[in-house]
Amino acid sequence: MPIDANSLACGLAAYKREAVITPDVRTDPRWKDWACLAQAYRYRACWSFPVEATSGKVVGTFTLYREEVGEPTARDRELAMRFAQSAAIIISRQQEADERAHGVEALRRGDRQKDEFLAMLAHELRNPLAPIANAGELLTRVLTGHPGAQAAVDMIKRQAAQLTRLVDELLDISRITQGRITLQRGPVDLAGVVTQGIETVEPRLREKRHTLTVETTTSGEPLFVEGDMARLVQCVGNILTNAVKYTDPGGVIRVWTRPRGAHAVIGISDNGSGISAELLPHVFDLFVQSTRTLDRAQGGLGIGLAVVKRLVHMHQGEIAAHSEGVGHGATFEILLPCIARPSESAVETDIAKISPRRVLVVDDNRDAADSLAMLLALQGHTPVVAYRGDEAIARAQTFLPEVALLDVGLPGMSGYELARRLRAMPQLAGIRLVAITGYGQPEDDQHTREAGFDEHLIKPIDHKALQRSLSGRAGSERSGGA
Secondary structure, three states, X not given: OOOOOOOOHHHHHHHHOOXXXXXXXXXXXXXXXXXXXXXXXXXXXXXXEEEEOOOOOEEEEEEEEEXXXXXXXXXXXXXXXXXXXXXXXXXXXXXXXXXXXXXXXXXXXHHHHHHHHHHHHHHHHHHHHHHHHHHHHHHHHHXXXXXXHHHHHHHHHHHHHHHHXXXXXXXXXXXXXXXXXXXXXXXXXXXXXXXXXXXXXXXXXXXXXXXXXXXXXXXXXXXXXXXXXHHHHHHHHHHHHHHHHOOOOOXXXXXXXXXXXXXXXXXXXXXXXXXXXXXXXXXOOOXXXXXXXXXXXXXXXXXXXXXXXXXXXXXXXXXXXXXXXXXXXXXXXXXXXXXXXXXXXXXXXXXXXXXXXXXXXXXXXXXXXXXXXXXXXXXXXXEEEEOOHHHXXXXXXXXXXXXXXXXXXXXXXXXXXXXXXXXXXXXXXXXXXXEEEOOOOHHHHHHHHHOOOOEEEEOOOXXXXXXXXXXXXXXXXXXXXX
C-alpha cells in the first residue's frame, strides 16, 4: 500500500516526516474504517512519530496507543522522540551492516566470476599457443642448417613466449592477491636465479644489442636464500624484461648479487628511459606503466612489477626502485634473507639422456596433438595420437604406452574419466599419466591428482618439464607453463 497524504496515522507520519497526533480515534474521520480495530484493542488515542535514520531517510514510525482520550504532554513528546531516535540508530546500524554484508558478498561473487573468466581465458589462449610453441621447438631442431629460416622460427618462439608470459601474469596477479599461490621452498643459490632469469630475456637482449654485465659477490662465496627457485627466477626475469623494454638499442644493463648484513641483494640497473618522480612511488602498483609516445610504445599489461613485489614479500623480502628521473635509467634491488650454504646440493640427472618411450598423445586439438607427436618422434620416442577418449582406449590396448599425455578437456569422455579407465587396464600397469591442459588453477591441479594423474603440465608445455616427466621425475613446473 503506498504511503501518501491519505494514509492513516503511521503512514501519514512517515509521509509528512512529522508527528501525527490523533486525540480520539472515534471522532477522527480517517479512522472510520478502523474503528472496530480500535474498539477490539480498547484504545482511544494514537500518537505516531517518524523514525528518521542518520542519512535523513524515514525508516519507520514509533506509535503509542492510549486507552484514554488526549494529546501528549511535552514530556510525552520528548520521551517518544528519544525512543524514535534510539530506534533510528538501531535500524541504521543494522541497515549499514546488511549493506556491508551485501557489498562483501558482491565483491566475493565478483572475484569468483573474475577468477572463472581468467581461467577460461587462459585456457582458450593456451590452446592455440600449444601447437605454435611445439611447432617452433620442432622447427628449431630440423632447420639447424638454414640461418634465414631459423631467424623466422626464433621470432615465432619469442612471440609465443611473450603471449604465454602475458597469460601467466594475468593469472598470477589474481592468484597472489587471493593468497592462492604456495611457494615450493628450498635452498636457492642466487647465482642460479640470475643465470636463469637472464635466459628468459636473452633473445630480446640480442635483438636490441644491449650490453649485459653480471657481477657476483666479491667474496667468491655463493649466496643462498630460502625460497622458490621458479618464482625468484620469475622476479628477476620480469625486472630484466622491463630493463630491456625501456632501454634504447645498444644500451647497458647490469646485474649483480652481493651480501648486505643478514640479507642478500639482487640488483638490476639500466641506462634506459628512467622513471619520473611522479611515477616512481607507484611503479609496483597494478596496471601502472610509464607514459609512452606512439613511436615508443612498449606493450605489456602493467602487471609484471606488481607480481614481483608480491612474490618478494612472500619470501619475507623487500624490493625498491631508484631513478634520477626521465632519461637517467633505473635501478631495482631485491633484498632477501640469507641462509647458510647447504651442506649438500642435489645434483640433477641429465635429462637429455632419456630412454625412448612409447607415448600416447590425446588431444581434440589436432594441431596441438600432431605437433607434440612430431616433436616426440624427433626426440627418439614412439608416439601414437588419438583425438577422442574412446579412440585413445582402443589404441592403448594394442600400443601399450608407457606414458600417456592427456588433454583433460576432451569432448564426450573427459580426460579425467579417460585417465581412470587407462589406470584400470591391467595391461597398462605402471603407466605414467600426465595431464596436458590450459587450466592452471590450484583446484585444477588437485582434480588431476584425484583422477589418478602423476603430473599436471600447462599448455604451452615447457619442454624441459616434459623431458623430466618422460623420465619419470616430476619437476617444479608441475603448475607452470613455458
